[in-house]
Amino acid sequence: MESKTIAPIVISIVAIIIAVAALNASYKTTPVPQVTPTAVGFDNKTPIPTTHNSLTLDQIAGIQPGLGTVMMEYGNRFYIMYYAAKSGNWELAQYQMKEALEIQEVGETTRTGRAANLKTFEASYLEPLNATLNAKDWNTFQAAYNKTIDGCNGCHTLNQFPYITYTLPSSPPNIP
Template structure:
């Protein structure tokens, strides 16, 4: 038994330099540009990570609009779309469905935000929520059923601050 264990340890120790070389070979800082790009591609978040942010922003935009903080609703939707772009870039196979969701549900939601019209916003939001869940089902993730929490998240955002839409992204030089 000792000989088998010692032999296994020796084999593992012999592999360590190779394992270390593979790890170094996958560094985003070392090697030729193609290798560094491949290393960056391998560590991109999956769509589940991106969807977590999208879900949070989707709920925040609902509570912001319903609280009259249209500026925050506008901002949350724009940030949600940026997160979705990450998903489209890192998971191009999912891009067509993500783009269809944007065109069919999020663009009309933006129009309701721009008008500060809650009577348009809430039905469009409900349609968008159904669209999200239909997409989950179509892709084999029917066990993921999104719904906005019954109560706004507590703490850090004031959903009842009365503001208007019109958020403009500032560049680094502004």
């Protein structure tokens, strides 16, 4: 009776010991490269293991959204914002503005060379436009919106992209 109950316990303990040993061994066979600060900053060339593959800091930085990606999102949000405001869905329009400001910050971080222009644009156009959204006033919104789009395209010309002209699509999107 006693030996029958002890045997499974012994087997479980042995199994646990083997599992722990195997786990230790697997950690030992895959050493984690160390990313060490150097005199000029962090080592950005050492591959760092991630869930899928190993990436260097340079590679991680290289795949962050650049201004083109930020702008595609801008275009979409300004499209939805306009028609949301037009249909009286001010909360949705305000939401689009909030998200547009957030993606703009991504652009300021990943493309620091454009940060000053983006900040000026925010102060000159986005803040006044935001005020009309908070006031929920269609006429002042529409006027400020048109000015903002001129500001968008002004910045494109200023940055040697005169052929990028944002135009509001004439039919409303499928509002979420």
